[in-house]
Amino acid sequence: xxxxxxxxxxxxIVFSMFASLQFCAKQLLEPLPNVELLSxxxxxxxxxxxxxxxFPLYLYVFQQGIFWGFPTWWVPYLYVWLVLWGVTMLLxxxxxxxxxxxxxxxxCALFGMAYGSLWAPFQVLAYLNGDWSKMLPWIVVGLPWDxxxxxxxxxxxxxxxxxxxxxxxxxxxxxxx
Numbered sequence: 001x002x003x004x005x006x007x008x009x010x011x012x013i014v015f016s017m018f019a020s021l022q023f024c025a026k027q028l029l030e031p032l033p034n035v036e037l038l039s040x041x042x043x044x045x046x047x048x049x050x051x052x053x054x055f056p057l058y059l060y061v062f063q064q065g066i067f068w069g070f071p072t073w074w075v076p077y078l079y080v081w082l083v084l085w086g087v088t089m090l091l092x093x094x095x096x097x098x099x100x101x102x103x104x105x106x107x108c109a110l111f112g113m114a115y116g117s118l119w120a121p122f123q124v125l126a127y128l129n130g131d132w133s134k135m136l137p138w139i140v141v142g143l144p145w146d147x148x149x150x151x152x153x154x155x156x157x158x159x160x161x162x163x164x165x166x167x168x169x170x171x172x173x174x175x176x177x
Contacts, residue, residue: 105157
């Protein structure tokens with residue numbers, strides 16, 4: 001039985017588990033500066049589930065808010081991860097095999113490099129009193145952290161292709177109801 005959102009009970013459970021996986025991964029890797037599985041998992045979910053990948057993505061975002069009490073740093077989560085989902089949606093559905101790993105890992109790395117810049121507008125509005133002249137210096141100061149983020153995402157991005165294939169294979173094994 002499907003809901004109005006088009007999800008069946010199985011996918012509601014699976015997407016809840018995916019969100020919890022993201023949440024646990026984030027907490028476990030918190031001691032490492034800007035190394036996270038979220039970008040890679042977001043891309044995997046998007047490549048397999050397309051629009052429906054927004055369900056585990058925003059379940060994760062709201063888990064973060066509930067766990068941490070919706071602090072101000074949580075607000076950019078509402079749009080930052082949407083950017084990665086959107087970019088992934090724009091990638092071709094099929095790529096030549098030799099291009100899959102470089103394109104997906106490269107996209108994941110570029111997102112890591114852009115992460116601080118994506119946060120910058122919120123930073124200006126929330127903490128810098130709307131002084132847009134401080135945005136560029138804020139981005140520049142954060143570049144070493146963004147580089148670390150990009151390198152971590154590049155390494156973890158190499159897992160996107162095998163995990164996507166595994167998830168497609170598992171989905172194909174379960175007959176539709």
